[in-house]
Each structure stands twice: as structure tokens, then as C-alpha cells.
Amino acid sequence: MKKPSLIRNLLLSLLIPCTVFLVLEMIAFAKGVRLFANADSWKLFFRAVANVTLTTFALSINLDSGRFDFSLGAVSMLSATVAGTLAQQWSIGPWLTLIVAIAVAALLGLVHGGVYVLTRIPPIIVSLGMALFFEGCAFAYTGGKGVSLVTRTDIIGFSRIGNYILVTVIAVSLIVLLFDYTRFGADYRALLSGQKIAVETGIREVGNALGCYAVSGALMGVVGFISLANTGSQQMSLNFGSIGIMFTAFLPMFIGGWIGRYINKRVGIMLGAVSMALISLAYARFDTASSVQSIISALLLVLFLIYLNNEYAILSRFRKKQEIKE
Amino acid sequence: MKNLKRTLSMALCLILMLTLTCVPAMAAGSVKIGVLVSDATSSEALAFRAYYTEYIAKAYDVEFIYSDELTDAAGEKSSIENFIVNNCKAVISFSSFDRPAQIEQCDAAGIYYAVATGTLTDEQYEEYKDYEYYVGAIGPSMDIEFQTGYDMAAYYIDQGVTRFGMFGGGVPYYVDMHIYRAAGMLTAMVEKGGEGANYKGADNAGAIIGQIYADGGIDTGKIGNLELVAYVGGYDFNDAWFGKLAQMVGTEGIEAIITVGSGVDVLGGFVAGSGVKLATVDSFTPAMGEAMDSGILDYMAGKFAASIGPIFAATYDAIQGSPIRDSEGCALALGQGFWVATDSEQFQQYSAVDSSNTDPAYTREILDQYAAPGVSFEDFAAFVSQYSFDEIVTLKK
Numbered sequence: 017m018k019k020p021s022l023i024r025n026l027l028l029s030l031l032i033p034c035t036v037f038l039v040l041e042m043i044a045f046a047k048g049v050r051l052f053a054n055a056d057s058w059k060l061f062f063r064a065v066a067n068v069t070l071t072t073f074a075l076s077i078n079l080d081s082g083r084f085d086f087s088l089g090a091v092s093m094l095s096a097t098v099a100g101t102l103a104q105q106w107s108i109g110p111w112l113t114l115i116v117a118i119a120v121a122a123l124l125g126l127v128h129g130g131v132y133v134l135t136r137i138p139p140i141i142v143s144l145g146m147a148l149f150f151e152g153c154a155f156a157y158t159g160g161k162g163v164s165l166v167t168r169t170d171i172i173g174f175s176r177i178g179n180y181i182l183v184t185v186i187a188v189s190l191i192v193l194l195f196d197y198t199r200f201g202a203d204y205r206a207l208l209s210g211q212k213i214a215v216e217t218g219i220r221e222v223g224n225a226l227g228c229y230a231v232s233g234a235l236m237g238v239v240g241f242i243s244l245a246n247t248g249s250q251q252m253s254l255n256f257g258s259i260g261i262m263f264t265a266f267l268p269m270f271i272g273g274w275i276g277r278y279i280n281k282r283v284g285i286m287l288g289a290v291s292m293a294l295i296s297l298a299y300a301r302f303d304t305a306s307s308v309q310s311i312i313s314a315l316l317l318v319l320f321l322i323y324l325n326n327e328y329a330i331l332s333r334f335r336k337k338q339e340i341k342e
Numbered sequence: 343m344k345n346l347k348r349t350l351s352m353a354l355c356l357i358l359m360l361t362l363t364c365v366p367a368m369a370a371g372s373v374k375i376g377v378l379v380s381d382a383t384s385s386e387a388l389a390f391r392a393y394y395t396e397y398i399a400k401a402y403d404v405e406f407i408y409s410d411e412l413t414d415a416a417g418e419k420s421s422i423e424n425f426i427v428n429n430c431k432a433v434i435s436f437s438s439f440d441r442p443a444q445i446e447q448c449d450a451a452g453i454y455y456a457v458a459t460g461t462l463t464d465e466q467y468e469e470y471k472d473y474e475y476y477v478g479a480i481g482p483s484m485d486i487e488f489q490t491g492y493d494m495a496a497y498y499i500d501q502g503v504t505r506f507g508m509f510g511g512g513v514p515y516y517v518d519m520h521i522y523r524a525a526g527m528l529t530a531m532v533e534k535g536g537e538g539a540n541y542k543g544a545d546n547a548g549a550i551i552g553q554i555y556a557d558g559g560i561d562t563g564k565i566g567n568l569e570l571v572a573y574v575g576g577y578d579f580n581d582a583w584f585g586k587l588a589q590m591v592g593t594e595g596i597e598a599i600i601t602v603g604s605g606v607d608v609l610g611g612f613v614a615g616s617g618v619k620l621a622t623v624d625s626f627t628p629a630m631g632e633a634m635d636s637g638i639l640d641y642m643a644g645k646f647a648a649s650i651g652p653i654f655a656a657t658y659d660a661i662q663g664s665p666i667r668d669s670e671g672c673a674l675a676l677g678q679g680f681w682v683a684t685d686s687e688q689f690q691q692y693s694a695v696d697s698s699n700t701d702p703a704y705t706r707e708i709l710d711q712y713a714a715p716g717v718s719f720e721d722f723a724a725f726v727s728q729y730s731f732d733e734i735v736t737l738k739k
Contacts, residue, residue: 054592055592056585056588056589056592057585057589059588060581060582060584060585060588060589063581063584064581064585067581068581155383159388160382160383160387160388161385161388161627161629162383162607164606164607164610164629164632164633166606166610166611166614166629166632166633166636166638167614167632167633167635167636167638169614169615172611172614175611245611246584246611247584247607247608247610247611247612248610248611248614249606249607249610249611249629251383251579251607252383253383254382254383254410254411255410255411255413260579260580264580264581293581296580296581296582296585297582297585299582299585300581300582300583300585300586300589301585301589303586304582305514305559306514306576306578306583307514309578309580309582
């Protein structure tokens with residue numbers, strides 16, 4: 017059997033982000049706008065890469081196992097709220113605040129997972145309940161005032177390109193390590209491919225599910241902190257106001273799945289996030305109205321899903337045409 | 343049959359639970375007033391709520407029942423139904439998705455209805471001013487909103503600022519008060535921008551307001567010798583939107599960013615250390631005070647928490663059977679403006695009065711003079727018109 021070459025795989029992995037970049041560059045050229053005009057553009061791009069990569073990991077870890085999670089935004093908000101409040105009260109620096117946010121978010125993820133494994137209620141229902149619960153907790157914790165750290169220059173100063181790259185690289189490395197090179201990851205993959213058989217072979221599905229929720233939570237803790245450091249404030253949301261963040265992760269998740277055929281799936285997700293970050297940058301640089309952004313993002317998602325669902329038919333038709341020509 | 347029994351048992355349990363939860367609630371305050379809110383989380387909304395629940399409720403033995411954070415007219419309708427079931431005697435509304443429907447619903451149920459921190463449009467007022475159960479509206483009229491924006495922009499133009507950024511908040515969603523504030527800012531720029539200055543050809547307030555409503559946004563460009571160099575609207579809270587805000591602060595030569603609201607919350611992190619002046623409409627919270635102390639916030643126009651005291655007094659009068667009506671028997675329609683702080687000392691002075699739960703701007707002693715039977719419309723209108731900080735301090739004396 018012919019082994020696919022490394023270069024071919026690498027090229028196919030980069031196909032989507034490179035195509036997105038080229039298309040956007042052409043639009044930018046036509047509009048007379050530079051996509052990466054200044055340091056702010058680069059900052060936006062790398063922040064979006066970090067946010068979308070981490071959110072997509074957090075979503076896909078559980079969604080791949082059939083556990084839909086609406087509470088990601090609420091976990092991010094509550095962990096940033098707690099960490100931000102403690103940063104204010106104890107005057108702790110940005111890195112320690114980040115660690116607190118991660119710890120709190122992991123704990124919240126564990127609580128969420130605990131409720132799920134104890135009650136055995138469908139995960140989508142549990143996640144809706146937990147989203148409301150966490151939103152309510154954040155509101156009650158601050159009396160609805162949220163957190164304002166606009167005067168904390170050390171925490172706002174975290175918003176640097178270097179830090180975004182560092183956070184993304186560490187997160188991708190740890191996720192690859194955890195899910196591809198540890199017993200936990202092997203169990204996770206075994207449960208994905210056949211839960212019944214995996215459990216019968218001695219894999220502890222409850223422990224694995226709890227671990228997934230905790231990791232997913234920890235990732236959202238980082239997202240929450242990035243958002244807090246970016247604006248210097250954490251606003252409160254109620255009545256599912258926080259769930260919007262998870263929808264940013266769908267397209268990169270599907271793109272990541274496609275790229276994952278040619279390269280490690282987690283790296284594929286990051287490349288999907290790079291594509292989304294480029295689109296976000298373009299929205300900002302082209303001053304695109306939010307309604308137009310929503311339409312474009314939805315269209316891209318739908319078109320990509322249509323392609324994925326009909327990929328075999330599309331490719332075989334394409335190949336037939338090639339053969340006829342030859 | 344078994345299912346029927348089960349259903350009946352559950353219904354009985356539900357009724358019992360409702361009865362048990364209602365009895366102590368009814369005992370908690372002799373008069374119940376429902377409060378409709380479409381914003382439960384902003385600092386301004388929290389300050390209003392604290393004034394009602396932590397000061398007025400204790401001072402007047404009144405119980406305020408708050409709605410959830412409403413997002414549409416259907417939510418308003420079901421909340422009012424809930425208030426009616428809970429035996430509320432009046433509804434004070436901070437929610438404006440469908441004010442006519444709210445008034446009609448309350449009137450049909452025979453409970454009083456009042457608008458807080460807002461006003462009806464002229465057409466709506468003409469329609470409902472004679473309704474028996476419509477108490478009226480006290481708050482910044484659209485003229486006052488316009489003037490607030492005008493004063494903010496004029497403040498900087500008079501200081502020699504020529505290159506502005508603007509945050510339009512709810513302008514893309516057609517939030518009237520934000521459109522009027524933005525129109526006020528642009529009008530100030532047109533009037534003070536030298537000969538021939540105009541905004542997209544519009545050179546007066548009416549035309550500018552019309553232009554914003556037509557566009558659903560604001561365009562950047564030169565306005566005479568002044569320039570609007572950047573504009574961001576909406577509350578998208580996504581990466582692209584944050585990118586636009588950062589870009590605005592980083593725009594070459596930008597001197598001041600004037601915002602129709604939430605300026606510190608959305609722009610504070612970007613403005614810090616940039617040297618760009620930031621002006622906003624918000625409330626006198628400690629967080630805003632810190633922002634002003636640190637130089638992030640330069641100018642703030644704010645509604646004070648107790649500004650909703652007079653509408654409570656008018657509603658209370660109506661509940662007691664003595665509604666305040668003008669000489670023609672019409673409901674109240676009174677304007678009330680903002681306090682403006684341009685330095686830290688002034689801010690702290692306002693904040694000290696505004697944030698007090700024991701000695702707020704409008705205390706019981708002041709309100710008692712107007713939350714009593716027989717108050718004339720003229721006296722009440724004169725009282726509401728004295729909303730400036732100095733006037734209120736004089737009233738307190």
C-alpha cells in the first residue's frame with residue numbers, strides 16, 4: 017500500500033488556512049486595506065487564535081463523546097469573576113490570577129461532570145442547568161456588579177502577542193500530550209470508538225468523563241482570563257447570555273476534523289482556529305457590521321457541513337470528469 | 343383514572359406550594375409594586391435596584407417584585423400577568439419593548455403603571471395621558487438625552503480637541519436614547535465645526551437624527567474642521583468587535599473617545615495608558631471612580647440612583663387614591679437629567695451621596711413631602727425639575 021507522503025499531508029493540512037488567508041488578502045487588496053496593518057491587528061489575530069483554539073478544545077473534548085456542553089461560557093465567566101475578584105482583593109499578579117482562574121474553572125468542570133455522572137440526566141439538559149447555575153453564581157458573587165480591573169495595568173498588560181502565543185502553544189502541547197500519549201487519552205479514545213467494549217475491558221468511564229469535564233473547564237478558565245485581561249472587566253450575563261461563546265467553536269471544530277485526516281487532530285483544530293482568527297481579523301479590518309458577520313459565519317459553517325456530508329459524491333464526480341478528460 | 347388522580351394530586355400540591363410561598367411574601371410588605379426590567383446587570387440597573395429594595399422598601403413598607411431580565415414584549419406581558427396574580431397594586435417599568443401594550447394590560451387589570459428613567463413618545467403620551475391607571479413617566483426625555491451627548495462633545499471641542507472616536511452602543515439596534523445621545527454629539531460637532539460643517543449633508547439636529555435612523559449607524563469623516571476618525575457600535579463581545587475597539591483607540595491622532603454608554607466597561611482596558619481621553623454615560627459606582635482617579639475616565643454623565651425616587655412617590659400617591667394630574671387631568675410627563683463629573687473630586691462628591699443606602703439623594707424626608715395625598719402637580723413638577731446635585735443638596739438641608 018502506498019504510504020501518503022509527509023509533504024502531501026502537510027500541504028493538505030495548511031490548505032484551508034492558506035486559502036482563507038489568500039482570499040482575505042485579495043479582498044483586502046481590492047478594498048485598499050491591509051489585513052495586518054499594525055500591532056493591534058497582530059494582537060487581535062493571536063488573541064483570536066488563543067481564544068478559539070482553547071474554546072474548540074473545550075467543546076470538542078466532550079462533544080466527541082456525545083456530551084453537548086452549553087455551560088462553557090458560564091464557566092469562563094464565573095472563573096474569571098472569581099479570579100478577578102481575588103486579584104483585586106489580594107493584589108495578585110496576572111500569572112497567579114491565571115492559575116486561580118484555571119483552578120476554579122477546572123473545579124467547576126468537575127462539579128458539572130459530577131452532576132452528570134450522578135444524575136445520569138442527558139448531558140445537554142445538565143449543561144443547560146449548569147449554565148444557568150454558574151451564571152447565577154457569578155451574579156450573586158459580585159452582587160451583579162461584575163469585576164473591573166481597568167486600573168490594574170499589570171493584568172491588562174498580559175494582553176501581549178507573546179503571551180497569547182505562549183498560552184496557545186502550551187495548551188496545544190498539553191492537550192496533545194494528554195489525549196495522545198497518556199493512559200487517560202488512550203481510555204478516552206477507546207471509549208469514543210466503542211463505549212460498551214471499552215467498559216468491559218476495565219476502562220473507568222466515570223473517571224474519564226469527570227477528567228474530560230475538568231480539562232474542558234480548565235481550558236475555559238484560560239479563555240475567561242484572556243477576556244478579563246483584554247478589557248479589564250468582566251460583565252455579568254443571565255438567562256443563557258453566556259452561551260454565545262460556544263458557537264464560535266463549531267466551524268473550527270469541523271475544519272479541525274477535516275484537517276485531522278492529514279495531521280494530528282488537535283493541531284488540526286488549532287489550524288481551524290487560525291482560519292477563524294483570520295476571518296475575525298478581516299471582520300474588524302473591513303469594519304463589517306455584526307449582522308453581516310453572522311450571515312457570513314453561518315454560511316461558511318453550512319457550506320462546509322454540506323461539503324463534508326457530500327464529500328464522497330463531490331470527489332467521485334470530480335474524479336470521473338478527470339478520467340473522461342484523460 | 344389513575345393518571346387523572348395523579349394529575350389532580352400534583353395540581354393540589356402545586357396550589358398548596360403557591361399558597362405557602364405567597365402568604366409570607368404578602369406579609370413582607372403591605373403594598374406590592376412590580377418592577378419590569380430589561381437590564382438586570384449594568385451598574386446603573388443595580389444602583390436603581392439597590393435604592394428601591396434597600397432604601398425605599400424599608401422606608402415605606404413597600405415590597406418590590408422584580409421581573410427577570412426581559413428580552414422582548416412577550417416577557418413583559420407574562421411578567422405583568424405574574425404581578426397581577428401576586429396582587430401588585432402598581433407596575434414601575436424600566437423596560438420599553440412595548441410600552442403601549444404594558445399600559446393597556448395594566449389599565450385593563452386596574453393596576454397603576456409608571457415609566458421610570460424614560461418617557462413616552464409624544465404620540466404615545468397623547469394616546470395614554472387620560473388613562474385612569476397611567477401614572478406617568480419621569481426620566482430623561484429624548485431632548486435631555488440629546489443634550490447630554492451635545493454637552494459631552496462640546497466639552498472637548500471647547501478644549502481644542504479636533505479628532506474624535508465614538509462608541510455608539512445600541513445605535514445599530516435602534517435604541518432611541520443612544521441615537522439621541524449620538525445625534526447630540528454630532529450636532530455639537532456640526533455647530534462648532536466652523537462654516538459649512540455638516541454630517542453627511544445634515545446640518546441641524548432633526549436632519550442628523552433622521553440620518554442616523556436611516557443608516558442604523560454612524561459614518562466617520564470630516565465635520566468642518568473637526569473629524570470623527572473612528573466609530574464602533576453594537577455589543578457583539580466577539581473577537582472582531584474587540585479588535586474594532588482596540589483599533590479605534592489606536593487610530594492615529596485620535597484625541598478623545600465619546601461614548602453613548604458603557605465606555606469604561608468596553609474601552610477601559612484599551613484606553614489605559616494610551617493618552618486618549620474617554621467620556622461616557624454611566625453611573626457613579628466605585629469602579630467608575632477608580633477609572634476617573636487613574637485618568638482612564640475623563641468625563642462622566644450619570645443618572646443618580648435615587649433619581650427614580652419621584653416616580654415612586656407619584657406611584658405611591660396613586661395607590662393611596664390620590665394620583666397627581668396636571669390641570670387638564672393628564673398623567674405626568676416630566677424630564678430629569680444627569681449629573682456630570684469632569685474630575686475625580688467632583689465624582690467622589692456625587693458618588694458619596696449617590697451610593698449611600700442610608701442617606702441617598704432623595705431621602706424619605708424629602709419624598710414624604712410628595713408621597714402624600716393632595717400634592718399639586720405644580721409642586722411635584724417643581725420638585726422633579728430640581729435634579730442637579732447642588733439643588734438636591736439644598737433640598738436635603
